[in-house]
Amino acid sequence: MKRPWLLPLVPLWAAGAAWKNRAFDRGSAKVERLEFPVISVGSLSAGGAGKTPFVIALGEALRRAGIGFDVLSRGYGRTVDAQSAKRVVGTGAAEEFGDEPLMMARRLGRRVYVAAERAAAGRMAEREHRAQRETGPWVHLLDDGFQHRRLARAVDIVLLTQADVQDMLLPAGDLREPLRSLRRADVIVLRKDEATALRPVVDFGKKPLVWEMERGFHFVEGALVSSPLAFCGIARPEAFLQSLRLSGVEPASFVALKDHQRYDDGVMQRLLQAAEHVKANGFVTTAKDAVKLSPAMRAMLQRVGPIAVADIEVTICDEARFISALMKLL
DSSP: OOGGHHHHHHHHHHHHHHHHHHHHHHOHHHHOOOOOEEEEOOOOOOOOEEHHHHHHHHHHHHHHTTTTEEEEOOOOOOSSSSSSSSEEOOTSSSHHHHHHHHHHHHHSSOOOOSSSSHHHHHHHHHHHHHHHHHHSSSEEEEETTTTTTOOSEEEEEEEHHHHHHHBTTTTTSSSOOOOGGGGGSSEEEEGGGGGHHGGGGGSSSSSSSEEEEEEEHHHEEEOOEEEEEEEEESSSSHHHHHHHHHHHHHOEEEEOTTTOOOOOOHHHHHHHHHHHHHHHHOEEEEHHHTTTHHHHEEEHTTTTEEEEEEEEEEEEETTHHHHHHHHHHH
């Protein structure tokens, strides 16, 4: 429990979430539909379940299966024209598109769209799809969409972790919905190393389909030095530090920033001062954080030493069978 002092407010959050879901369950809340099927990837938690790496893995699996797709996202953390629908430019800035959409566009090489209302992103995607006169099967991947029920989806994929099961509802914890909301899911994806413990939690009968994924931690950019300062702005920063240590890296120090941290000169000075204090000879951070570092920011940090970038890579177990099962759900 991250914020035990807010425990008295949990019943209010629970009541609000239940009220919203009842409106959609009864059909009284407005739902917008797109021309192409929507596959939503989400979680119960506000962050840290691995949704973005899974969207990337699912997109790559669809591509190998010959199925076209684009990605729809809210673009959390946008500060420039944050409400409008935009197509993400891979060479652009996180302030305009959000860190995760920018990372997905660069990794997948496919069209990614952002909008506060995901239906607006979908309509833009479909206009561009028609203009390109693309043929063959096509789907939208809705990033972090489990709670965004205003956009109709054909399949709801929900990632569940052991940390989610042990967590509490907002604002005391990080859960946006209680565990019973998993009954809405069509597919629940578990981490392979947690699957045995979690399968009893998701044993609801015939639905949902339960699948497994594996996560790998690797370095994708820069040179790893002997005594780096580690930093990140993600939902579960302790998981990044643990992954570093499991890979044999013991940072000189660790700076945990807030999730979707906006990087500016003030943050750079904080990191430089921390590095000087522990005599670090470089930095290590996450791919999500790295996309927010401008060339000028990188140059500031590189006065201390190289910047190594680590990333989480997801592998869908028995990928071909998973895609086949997914297409049947569609």
